[in-house]
Amino acid sequence: MRAVTIPEFGSADVLRVADVAVPEPGPGQISIDVEYAGANFAEVLYRRGVVDVPLPFVPGIEVAGRVRALGPDTAGPPVGTPVAALTIVDGGGYAEVAVTAAELVVPLDGLAPGTAAAVPSNSTTAFLVLDRAARIEPGESVLVHAAAGGVGSQLGQAARLLGAGRVVGTVGSPAKAEAALAFGYDDVVLRDAPLAERFDVVVDMVGGPARRASLDALAPMGRLVVMGNASGADDVGVPANELWFANKTVTGFNLAAFAAAFPAETGRALRRAVAAAASGDLRLSVAELPLADAAEAHRRIESGRTTGKLVLAV
Numbered sequence: 001m002r003a004v005t006i007p008e009f010g011s012a013d014v015l016r017v018a019d020v021a022v023p024e025p026g027p028g029q030i031s032i033d034v035e036y037a038g039a040n041f042a043e044v045l046y047r048r049g050v051v052d053v054p055l056p057f058v059p060g061i062e063v064a065g066r067v068r069a070l071g072p073d074t075a076g077p078p079v080g081t082p083v084a085a086l087t088i089v090d091g092g093g094y095a096e097v098a099v100t101a102a103e104l105v106v107p108l109d110g111l112a113p114g115t116a117a118a119v120p121s122n123s124t125t126a127f128l129v130l131d132r133a134a135r136i137e138p139g140e141s142v143l144v145h146a147a148a149g150g151v152g153s154q155l156g157q158a159a160r161l162l163g164a165g166r167v168v169g170t171v172g173s174p175a176k177a178e179a180a181l182a183f184g185y186d187d188v189v190l191r192d193a194p195l196a197e198r199f200d201v202v203v204d205m206v207g208g209p210a211r212r213a214s215l216d217a218l219a220p221m222g223r224l225v226v227m228g229n230a231s232g233a234d235d236v237g238v239p240a241n242e243l244w245f246a247n248k249t250v251t252g253f254n255l256a257a258f259a260a261a262f263p264a265e266t267g268r269a270l271r272r273a274v275a276a277a278a279s280g281d282l283r284l285s286v287a288e289l290p291l292a293d294a295a296e297a298h299r300r301i302e303s304g305r306t307t308g309k310l311v312l313a314v
Contacts, residue, residue: 003293005056008048010155012298017291020058020212023092023099025071030105034127036117038062039289039297039310040150041230042256044281049297057245060093062086062120064113065314067105068104068174075104082108084116084274086124086266088256094294103267104259111278114223118286118309123273124266125164125255126158132265133225133253138163140200143217145170145210146230147180147188148307153205154273157282159183166198170210172304177194177200177309181284209234215248222247230304237276277292 003020004082015151025031043059045051067081077083087093087105108116136291142159146152149168155306159167169180170191181190189195191210198219204211207230238250259266274283285308289297297310 001060001096002291004060004291006047006053006057007056007058009047009055012047012295013303014047014266015295019057020095022097024224025069025074025099027072028074028102029071029099029234030074030085030102031068031099032063032065032074032083032105033068034096034098034100034314035064035065035113036063036091036288037095037312037314038117038121038293039301039312040121041293041301042121043087043094043227044298044301058092058095060091060095060098061088062117062203063093063098064108064116068111070102074255076102077107080111084108084111084120084270086120086259086270088121089260094291094312101263104270106267106271106274109276110277112287114311114313115183115242115277115284115286116274117311118150119273119277119282120270122283122309123154123158123277124270125151125253125280126154127162127256127269127272128255128266129155129225129227129253130201131161131269132232133251134162134201134203136162136201139165139166141166141197141219143168143170143195143197143199143202143205143214144185145191145206147171147183147185148176151205152180153183153285153303154282156180159201160184161276166169168199173300177305179285185195201225203227205230207231211236215242215250218246218248220247221249225249225253227251227253253270286311
């Protein structure tokens with residue numbers, strides 16, 4: 001089958017379209033004929049070697065397509081069923097066929113596959129981050145960094161669906177503010193601007209100066225969820241005594257690790273996300289490129305100028 005591979009770590013130019021063996025589902029797994037694959041910053045990290053993966057490696061943490069086969073003794077949607085799936089545990093989404101755990105495969109109910117491919121990673125993450133990691137309560141205030149990006153575009157909307165009282169986003173440039181506002185934020189501010197408000201929940205996938213600002217922006221009993229370091233900055237230390245004296249909490253969330261440890265719970269969140277997208281409760285802004293242009297997708301993501309989500313047509 002045709003797949004995009006990472007033969008060596010490096011820039012986007014290392015990505016190669018290659019013929020690889022078709023994967024077969026084992027017990028508890030389902031294989032999918034992929035129609036679209038989501039493009040994410042996570043795959044950029046794989047390509048750079050930030051995440052230790054065996055080479056050559058087929059990246060791709062989410063797909064939409066049709067069920068190809070069920071593994072031995074596996075319950076799941078019948079062959080031919082349109083589905084969305086998380087392939088984040090072992091990768092493999094940038095290919096004509098992908099395999100993943102049956103719990104991470106969800107039937108589609110009228111949602112087009114090109115849109116559905118944008119749901120499994122970012123939208124599922126949004127619900128899990130706010131509900132499971134931040135433990136958001138009705139009426140609480142939420143601050144989201146990188147509000148116009150793939151996951152940022154979903155976090156503001158998910159916060160609203162979970163009962164948040166006020167949702168504010170930050171963006172890296174004025175050009176992104178209008179896009180972020182369209183995703184349901186009450187206000188959008190530049191990331192470098194001082195924050196006068198204090199928030200019950202702050203979600204930071206940027207790191208660096210934004211992480212320190214996030215800690216300062218927490219209200220008493222506020223929770224900071226760390227879920228990325230898109231800036232590539234050095235790690236920011238958090239003094240434990242500061243948390244103690246100020247009644248603050250810092251927690252982390254990583255979808256790959258969570259899905260590996262809690263596949264059934266991840267599957268429930270994925271079903272919730274797909275249903276919200278199908279009903280229109282979650283708005284998605286999706287741009288499409290052919291699979292062979294995966295390197296261009298990575299360049300756009302790394303540029304920091306993208307809004308919404310990129311998907312690859314397989």
